[in-house]
Amino acid sequence: MTSETSDRPVLAVDIGTNTVNTLLAAPGETPVRQTYYTRLGEGLDADGSLSEQAMGRALSVLGEVAGLAEQAGVASVGATATSACRDASNGGSFLARVGEVLGTVPRVVSGDEEARLSFMGAVTGGIETFGPAGADSLVASLEGPVLVVDIGGGSTELALGHLAGGTATFTASASLQVGSVRFTERYLHSDPPRPEELSDCLSVAEATLDEVLSVQPSFGSATTLVVVAGTAETIGAVELGRWDDRELHGLAMSKAQVEDVFRTLATEPADDRRHNPGLPPERVDYIVAGCCILVTIMRRMGFAECLVSIGSVRDAVWDEMVGPANAGTVDKSSSPVAGSSSEAT
Known part of the structure; x- marks a missing residue:
């Protein structure tokens, strides 16, 4: 963040299988957390794709989030997408639609990266x-x-x-x-x-x-x-x-x-x-x-x-967006080394 935008709020958005979780705050201010229930992953395990109905629910919520971000005058929006979008055959096309609504295309994080973000958010969030x-x-x-x-x-x-x-x-x-x-x-x-x-x-x-x-x-x-x-x-x-x-x-x-x-x-x-x-x-x-x-x-x-x-992925996404001057107390130099991460089916 530049000095011109460092006092403006930042919005973190985490798009999960069941919910969209947001965190809005300016550095040093009390964070505002919101959870929206979308059931984006409903039926995904059986069909392998996101249903149009589920995507519609999520896009409607994200449109609301985008409106709130505009009203708040946010400096930036950071968004991640996790399990449902990782697994769905149409996850990429859905996220392209999200980008049109939210103004930024969410980053699909791997399971191990999601774990790292969860750790960071869990121990530094408050x-x-x-x-x-x-x-x-x-x-x-x-x-x-x-x-x-x-x-x-x-x-x-x-x-x-x-x-x-x-x-x-x-x-x-x-x-x-x-x-x-x-x-x-x-x-x-x-x-x-x-x-x-x-x-x-x-x-x-x-x-x-x-x-x-x-x-x-x-x-x-x-x-x-x-x-x-x-x-x-x-x-x-x-x-x-x-x-x-x-x-x-x-x-x-x-x-x-x-x-x-x-x-x-x-x-x-x-x-x-x-x-x-x-x-x-x-x-x-x-x-x-x-x-x-x-x-x-x-x-x-x-x-x-x-x-x-109550800290989670969204806290870590926010933390990383605001930069070292306002970041939490996780040693970000640490990352999985060979043999230190795994994904189980």
């Missing part, structure tokens, strides 16, 4: 402001090896790093083809899900995780588990009984609490599930599959608790 060692960022309060898990609609990213003295070093990543939308459409066909459907979902999640851990045993060195994005925030909100970003950020949930939320939601039909305080209606259909993925990770890797961070 409620109030950005900047080195923000008081409410996890990098300011945690020490040691940290595993960040981003459970999305189409994929789940794992990112390992080390936090010390208010700085963070990213070391390894993996992307798993397991996600809340993908697994719901593939395995959870009954309402409520039958035990055998849940068993299939859990078994495939565990097998996929085991494959990654066999290639990347270093993930097992993490002593802290940080979870980000919609599934994690929703589980936290259901546990709290309300959705409040200030309470969710840094929330510690024991394995028993996560298992209890899973058990409750998995045994309720959707019409009952939607009445749980804290559960957004747009996540009623997909949250059980997301729970399957998180409990699998906690069971298999032996984590007794997890911490929720």
Whole structure:
């Protein structure tokens, strides 16, 4: 950013399988986060392409976002696209249409790059402001090896790093083809899900995780588990009984609490599930599959608790746009080296 634009807001946009997530802020100001539910990846796992209806929903939302950006007088817009656009046969043509609406063509990030961005956003993002060692960022309060898990609609990213003295070093990543939308459409066909459907979902999640851990045993060195994005925030909100970003950020949930939320939601039909305080209606259909993925990770890797961070990919995209003077406290010189990244199907 130039000196002429450094005091103007910057908009980060993350286009995911289930949601479009935005973050608007000028350097040093309180960020404004918005989540829009588009179900862009609906039917993708079966058809291999984005449906016209799903693309229409996303383009409508992005048109609204573009209007808000214009009203705010943003200096720049940075956009990323993740699992759905990576996988779809028509992802490129969809993003060209997005470019016409948003004014910039989103960058399709690989699974490993998505993991890196999730790590950066998770440890530096906060409620109030950005900047080195923000008081409410996890990098300011945690020490040691940290595993960040981003459970999305189409994929789940794992990112390992080390936090010390208010700085963070990213070391390894993996992307798993397991996600809340993908697994719901593939395995959870009954309402409520039958035990055998849940068993299939859990078994495939565990097998996929085991494959990654066999290639990347270093993930097992993490002593802290940080979870980000919609599934994690929703589980936290259901546990709290309300959705409040200030309470969710840094929330510690024991394995028993996560298992209890899973058990409750998995045994309720959707019409009952939607009445749980804290559960957004747009996540009623997909949250059980997301729970399957998180409990699998906690069971298999032996984590007794997890911490929720509201920081995510959009925080990292914003951070990288504003440049070193206003960036967070991640050591960006660290990147995956040979053998330190993997993608599992």
